[in-house]
Amino acid sequence: MSSREEVVARGGTVRLFANELATQFRRWRTWAMLAALALIPVLIGIAVRLVGGSSPGRGPAFLDQITDNGLFVALAALTVAIPLFLPLTVSVAAGDAIAGEASHGTLRYLLIAPAGRARLLIVKYLSAAVFCLAGTVAVVTVGTIVGMVLFPIGPVTLLSGAQVSVGEGILRLLAVAAYVAVSLLGLAAIGLFFSTLTNVPIGAMAATAILAVTAQIVGAIPQLDALHPWLFTDRWLDFGDLLRAPIVWDSFGANAVLQGGYILVFGAAALARFLTRDVLS
Template sequence: MSSRERAASTADGRGVRGGRPAGGTVQLLGNEMATQFRRRRTWAMLGALALIPILIAIAIRLVGGSNPGRGPAFLDQIAGNGLFVGLAAMTVAIPLFLPLTVSVASGDAIAGEAGHGTLRYLLLAPAGRVRLLVVKYLFAAAFCIAGTLTVVVVGSLAGWALFPVGPVTLLSGAQVSVGEGLIRLLAIAAYVSVSLLGLSAIGLFFSTLTTVPIGAMAATAILAVTAQIVGAIPQLEALHPWLFTDRWLEFADLLRSPMVWDSFAGNAVLQAGYVLVFGGAAIARFVTKDVLS
C-alpha cells in the first residue's frame, strides 16, 4: 500500500468514507476522541502530569514538610493532610507543565494532519473545514480536562496513600469534611481547565498557519511563558487584565467558606474572549487556506 493510500485509509477511519460525511459532527468527534486518546503521546503527556503529584508526595514523605512560606503553595500542609498534595501539584503544574502539554495537543491539531498528509482527505466531506476545526478544538478542550483531573486525582490518591487524611482547613479558617474537600478539588480542576481554553484556541490558530507541528507547539508554549513573564512585571500592569494567563492562579476563592465564584466567572469571560478571537482567526485562516497535503 502506498503512502497516499495509507493516508486515505487513516482519514477514512476518522470520519470520511468514500468522500461523504460518516455520521456527521458527532461521529467525527467520537472518531477524533478515540483516535487521540489511543495515541501513545497523549498517554505519555498524561503520565508526565501524573508524576508531578507522585514526586511531590514521595519527596515530602521522605524528607518531611517544608518550612512555612517556602516552596509552592500548600506544600507545607501536605504532611498534615494528604489532600493538599493535589493542590500543591496543581500550583506546580499550572505555570509550565499544563500549558506545555496543552500546547502540544492544540498545536498539533491541524499542522499534524498536514504534516502526515491526511488533512486533504479529512476535508473531502462538504463544508468540512469549520466542522473539522470545531472537532479539533473540542479534543484540545477535552485534553485540558483530562490533564487537570489527572493532577488532582493522582494527587489525592498519592496523598491518601502516604499521609493522614482528614477535614480540610480552608483559607478562611473554617473546616470542611473530606467529601467537601474533594468536591472543592474538583471545582479547582474545573477552574484550571477553563483557564487553559484560551491557550487551546491560540494553539489551534497557530496550527492553521503551518504544516510543521513542532512550530505551532513551540509558538504556543512560548506565548504562554511570555504572557506569564509580562504578568510578573509591575511596569506593565495595564496589560495584565488582558493576558489570558492573568487569572490562572486565582482559584483561592474556591477554598473559602462560602465559596466565592467571582474569580471563576471573570476567568471564564476572559478565556471566552480569547476563544472567540483566536477561534475566529483560525476559521478565517483555515477556510481560505490552500490545502496541498
C-alpha cells in the same frame, strides 16, 4: 438546509468528534503527556514523605500543609503544573491539531468528508479542550490517591480558616480542577490558530508554549500592570476563592469570560485562516 439534513450533519459531527477523541487517546504521546503530569504529584508526595514538609511560605503553595492532610498533595501539584507543565502539554495537543494532519498528508482526505472545514476546526478545538480537562483531572486524581496513601486524611482547613469534611474537600478539589481546565481553554484556541498557519506541528507547538511563558513573564512585571488584565494567564492561579467558606464564584466567572474572549478572537482568526487556506496535503 432541511431538518433531515441538519440531523445527518449533526450525526456526522458527533461521529467525527468521537473518532477524533479515539485517535487522540490511542496515541502513545497523549498517554506519555498524561503520565508526565501524573508524575508531578507522585514526586511531590514521595519527597514530602521522605524529607518532610517545608516551612510556611517556602516552596509551592500548599506544600507545607501536606503532612497534616494528604488532600493538599493535589493542590500543591496543580500549583506546580499550572505555570509550565500543563501549558506545555496543551500546546502540544492544540498545536498539532491541524498542522499534524497536514504534515502526515491526511488533512486533504479529512476535508473531503461532508463535515467541512468549519466543523473540522470546531471538532479539533473540542478535542484539545477535552485534553485540557484530562490533563487537569490526571493531576488531581493521582494527587488525591497519593495523598491518601502516604499521609493522613481528615477535615480540610480552608483558606478562610473554616473546616469542611473530606467529602466536601474533594468536591472543592474538583471545582479547582474545573477552574484550571477552563483557564487552559484560551491557550488551546491560540494553539489551534497557530496550527492553521503551518504544516510543521513542532512550530505551532513551540509558538504556543513560548507565548504562554511570555505572557506569564509580562504578568510578573509590575511596570506592565496595565496589560495584566488582558493576559490569558492573568487569572490562572486565582482559584483561592473556591477554597473559602462560603465559596466565591466571582473569580471563576471572570476567568471564564477572559478565556471566552480569547476563544472568540483566536477561534475566529483560526476559522478565517483555515477557510481560505490552500490544502495540498
